[in-house]
Amino acid sequence: MFNTLSDRLTSVLQNLRGKGRLSEADIDATAREIRVALLEADVALPVVRAFIAKVKERAKGAEVSQALNPAQQVVKIVNEELVGILGGETRRLNLAKNPPTVIMLAGLQGAGKTTLAGKLARWLRGQGHTPLLVACDLQRPNAVTQLQVVGERAGVPVFAPEPGNGVGDPVSVARRGIDEARRAQHDVVVVDTAGRLGVDEEMMQQAVDIRDAVQPDEVLFVVDAMIGQDAVNTATAFRDGVGFTGVVLTKLDGDARGGAALSVREVTGQPILFASNGEKLEDFDVFHPDRMASRILGMGDVLTLIEQAEQAFDAEQAEATAVKMGSGQLTLEDFLEQMLALRKMGPIANLLGMLPGAGQMKDQLAMLDEKHLDRVQAIIRGMTPAEREDPKIINASRRLRIANGSGVRVSDVNDLVNRFFEARKMMSQMAGRFGL
Numbered sequence: 001m002f003n004t005l006s007d008r009l010t011s012v013l014q015n016l017r018g019k020g021r022l023s024e025a026d027i028d029a030t031a032r033e034i035r036v037a038l039l040e041a042d043v044a045l046p047v048v049r050a051f052i053a054k055v056k057e058r059a060k061g062a063e064v065s066q067a068l069n070p071a072q073q074v075v076k077i078v079n080e081e082l083v084g085i086l087g088g089e090t091r092r093l094n095l096a097k098n099p100p101t102v103i104m105l106a107g108l109q110g111a112g113k114t115t116l117a118g119k120l121a122r123w124l125r126g127q128g129h130t131p132l133l134v135a136c137d138l139q140r141p142n143a144v145t146q147l148q149v150v151g152e153r154a155g156v157p158v159f160a161p162e163p164g165n166g167v168g169d170p171v172s173v174a175r176r177g178i179d180e181a182r183r184a185q186h187d188v189v190v191v192d193t194a195g196r197l198g199v200d201e202e203m204m205q206q207a208v209d210i211r212d213a214v215q216p217d218e219v220l221f222v223v224d225a226m227i228g229q230d231a232v233n234t235a236t237a238f239r240d241g242v243g244f245t246g247v248v249l250t251k252l253d254g255d256a257r258g259g260a261a262l263s264v265r266e267v268t269g270q271p272i273l274f275a276s277n278g279e280k281l282e283d284f285d286v287f288h289p290d291r292m293a294s295r296i297l298g299m300g301d302v303l304t305l306i307e308q309a310e311q312a313f314d315a316e317q318a319e320a321t322a323v324k325m326g327s328g329q330l331t332l333e334d335f336l337e338q339m340l341a342l343r344k345m346g347p348i349a350n351l352l353g354m355l356p357g358a359g360q361m362k363d364q365l366a367m368l369d370e371k372h373l374d375r376v377q378a379i380i381r382g383m384t385p386a387e388r389e390d391p392k393i394i395n396a397s398r399r400l401r402i403a404n405g406s407g408v409r410v411s412d413v414n415d416l417v418n419r420f421f422e423a424r425k426m427m428s429q430m431a432g433r434f435g436l
């Protein structure tokens with residue numbers, strides 16, 4: 001997502017580097033290129049127009065700054081305006097003063113509502129809430145079962161109509177779901193509703209009826225970012241038909257151009273709260289306009305990376321490992337644990353993609369081979385606990401056994417063991433140097 005846009009914007013802005021002063025013509029030319037980049041990324045025309053007008057006006061009026069050169073000033077302006085169209089401040093979920101907080105999901109079929117319900121439930125649990133999922137999508141075959149599956153994965157109960165009663169009444173299910181939440185003291189209720197392939201009256205009416213019955217604190221409009229310009233039309237239809245308080249973008253992991261993400265907030269006036277970027281429950285983040293903007297401008301998203309790391313790594317264990325690293329006592333078992341935690345954060349290429357300047361190393365990132373990591377994992381798993389604990393005992397015959405057992409060449413095992421010793425030595429030297 002955003003790769004092409006990000007490349008284009010980065011190179012437009014890089015062209016300004018080294019210029020002592022920006023003439024009006026420079027600014028106009030830059031603005032034109034940014035405009036083309038945004039249009040090609042499928043950003044809605046009115047949004048592009050407003051954006052360009054603001055950037056131009058601010059760039060031309062920019063006061064002389066001691067700290068920034070003219071090119072940096074333009075980058076700063078573009079960044080700030082991007083943050084602006086993405087919504088400015090991060091918008092937190094509104095929680096009701098008197099629980100349960102009711103969150104209703106609405107959107108087209110296939111937008112990712114049911115998947116999102118599971119992600120949201122998992123995330124809410126992680127935040128210390130006790131959510132309940134309510135299955136009101138009685139239109140799509142299997143939607144109820146699908147919700148039960150994601151609920152189970154998220155470790156969150158699901159309230160659903162009893163099977164065998166034909167197509168139940170979603171409004172009554174919604175109402176009973178809220179009663180159940182009160183009874184069992186769930187503090188947040190997530191109501192999944194039915195979607196259609198296109199916007200239609202009946203679906204809108206059903207969503208309105210459910211909304212009126214449950215009086216949600218938040219209505220989240222779920223939209224597939226891959227549908228491009230259509231996202232804006234659908235969003236407008238839902239805004240006028242049902243009304244919503246926030247947007248969730250899904251499928252940001254796809255290779256779409258990103259225009260939907262950049263338009264929907266500006267066109268509907270409602271903020272983006274969450275972003276979904278994969279099929280797994282953990283592929284989900286709070287949407288931070290500032291971080292997204294800096295990612296688009298190739299400035300990296302180190303904060304998200306740190307947060308993901310905090311979730312994946314157990315702080316105490318990480319601390320213990322750090323101490324071991326410093327004293328040269330790291331074992332292959334520790335190494336394996338760290339590697340598994342790192343891989344829990346997602347594909348390595350995605351993680352590195354969040355680092356500043358990652359745009360320029362795309363080719364190398366694409367080559368980063370998950371298979372290599374699989375191999376390393378297999379080798380370590382092929383070792384006995386004693387070998388992992390004290391790799392020095394891994395002699396030639398042990399190496400042969402490990403290679404045979406994990407389906408690799410002996411040279412792969414040699415490679416891993418040698419690199420491990422080198423890394424361990426380097427870590428303890430570094431720790432010594434920093435006085436750890």
Ligand code: GDP
Pocket residue numbers: 107108109110111112113114115116195250251252253254276277278279283
């Ligand atoms: P619903 O009809 O709105 O409930 O949509 P679903 O939750 O059933 O999702 C439709 C399809 O999109 C499913 O195959 C999901 O696995 C997939 N999906 C949902 N969210 C994402 C996402 O963020 N990324 C990707 N790649 N697929 C997703």
